[in-house]
Amino acid sequence: MSAHVRSEQCLHAQRCVQEYVDRTLPAEQVAIVDQHLAVCPCCVKCYGLEVGVRSVMRKACDEPCPDALRAELRRICDDCDCE
Amino acid sequence: MADETAEAPVTDPARLVFDEQALALADDVWRVARRLTRDPQAAEDLMQEAYTRAFRSWKQYTPGTNLRAWLLRIVHNLAIDNARKQQRQPEQLGLEADDYYLYDRLGGPTVADVDRLVERLSPGPVLEALGQLSLPFREVVVLVDLGDLSYQEAADVLEIPVGTVMSRLHRGRRVLKKALADHAGGETA
Numbered sequence: 504m505s506a507h508v509r510s511e512q513c514l515h516a517q518r519c520v521q522e523y524v525d526r527t528l529p530a531e532q533v534a535i536v537d538q539h540l541a542v543c544p545c546c547v548k549c550y551g552l553e554v555g556v557r558s559v560m561r562k563a564c565d566e567p568c569p570d571a572l573r574a575e576l577r578r579i580c581d582d583c584d585c586e
Numbered sequence: 587m588a589d590e591t592a593e594a595p596v597t598d599p600a601r602l603v604f605d606e607q608a609l610a611l612a613d614d615v616w617r618v619a620r621r622l623t624r625d626p627q628a629a630e631d632l633m634q635e636a637y638t639r640a641f642r643s644w645k646q647y648t649p650g651t652n653l654r655a656w657l658l659r660i661v662h663n664l665a666i667d668n669a670r671k672q673q674r675q676p677e678q679l680g681l682e683a684d685d686y687y688l689y690d691r692l693g694g695p696t697v698a699d700v701d702r703l704v705e706r707l708s709p710g711p712v713l714e715a716l717g718q719l720s721l722p723f724r725e726v727v728v729l730v731d732l733g734d735l736s737y738q739e740a741a742d743v744l745e746i747p748v749g750t751v752m753s754r755l756h757r758g759r760r761v762l763k764k765a766l767a768d769h770a771g772g773e774t775a
């Protein structure tokens with residue numbers, strides 16, 4: 504366990520990480536977090552991990568719809584005559 | 587009276603527009619369906635069910651609104667039905683992890699090069715952890731992170747409050763981060 508001190512600003516940054524990464528954090532809060540990230544390597548790492556998990560997952564799940572299934576969906580579409 | 591139905595039905599042009607837009611979203615819907623099911627075959631079945639239902643009820647879609655969200659709502663409803671049939675254990679998150687544990691696990695408080703960190707992380711453990719999340723948590727992560735829905739859109743699809751979307755997202759991602767951190771921390775000195 505690393506024993507470095509977690510400041511109030513660190514705790515604030517932690518509370519904001521999800522909304523920050525999802526771009527739903529209000530602008531004035533973003534500014535506060537950015538100021539803190541400029542001086543806190545620990546929180547930079549936290550934010551990196553938050554971004555990282557998302558991009559790793561997106562990359563891993565980026566498989567296209569199989570062609571045979573796509574053709575089947577087209578057939579389902581053509582067969583459906585619901586008005 | 588007998589001649590009344592003699593004319594061949596003419597397809598509504600709006601229906602044609604709907605068809606093409608819905609089919610064009612197949613990749614997006616597939617990404618979500620694939621992660622809500624155990625294997626590719628189950629995902630294909632889910633897709634076919636979902637599109638069958640979508641084409642049948644196309645008139646319930648309001649043009650100009652988010653068609654991806656509309657389709658994903660159908661996928662969600664079917665996935666829930668299937669889960670019920672299989673009587674899966676509801677609401678069980680799995681491991682909990684303190685955020686700071688993760689960062690400690692990745693080494694001391696030094697600046698991490700984010701790109702290099704991501705490069706070092708392999709998808710296997712994340713996909714595995716994602717597959718092990720219980721459906722309520724997995725759905726939120728999948729809809730927001732893979733389906734590109736906003737918190738509000740995900741809340742509408744799942745019929746839960748936005749605050750619940752955010753807390754499930756937070757807790758779900760935390761499990762994934764732990765899987766990543768354990769993996770990354772374990773393979774490097």
Ligand SMILES: [Zn+2]
Pocket residue numbers: 512513514516539543545546547
């Ligand atoms: Zn900090």
Ligand SMILES: [Zn+2]
Pocket residue numbers: 508509513545546
């Ligand atoms: Zn810190």
